[in-house]
Amino acid sequence: MKAVQLHIPAHADQIDLVRICLYGIASKLGFEYEDIEDMKVAVSEACSNAVLHGGHSGEGMIKVTFHHDDQALVIQVHNEGSPFVLEGAGLASTPLGGAAVSELQAGGLGIYLMEALMDKVEVFPTSEGTDVWLTKYRQ
């Protein structure tokens, strides 16, 4: 697989750069508009999690690697802060529904959306942080 890398400071106001970069790579690979929109949300969710739960105090970096071949685009989001567990990761995180308005919980929506929008989502704790791998197969 070929790889393109982007390093950003772990700040909320840098996440739009990841979307811009994703857009460029996915367009060049010939992904459909809808798939690109789905991947934009999924990669932003992974980056938001890294910013919110990464545990670094403004010094940390997020490393995004776009791996691609003729089968798939695989986006690896590596957070260099302390390891974190995505809320609801690996469990049947469910969307809103069935509850009274007062009982609605926004937590876990991010991981739910990643799973709904990508073909495969994997979360690995590493010695130096957390890796989220997001896979979208080419049609």
Next chain:
Amino acid sequence: MMKLEPFKIRTEEQGSEYVMYLEGELDLAAVPQLQCALEHVLKRKDIALVLNLRNLTYIDSTGIGVIVSILKTRDGLRAPFYVQEIPAKVKRLFDLTGISGYIKEGAGA
């Protein structure tokens, strides 16, 4: 080409409606701006709070989380809250998360 569209909020009070027009990308970086703009209207019971999303180009779970908190606050106060002109790609995420089932569409405009 994809343009970087900074998040902007324009507000308009028309009679009994307070309309917030959200423009650009509502992501983690934009959430504080939206929360700040909501502060003085969220609990007003004399108006219907309306979010107009016509020019919203992006939303994710962080923005949807703000809408969930608006829904809960307005519901608790029994104060009206509407969302109008939801773009297709935003609607898709509302449907996927299930928030569509709680949103009242329309009002005025």
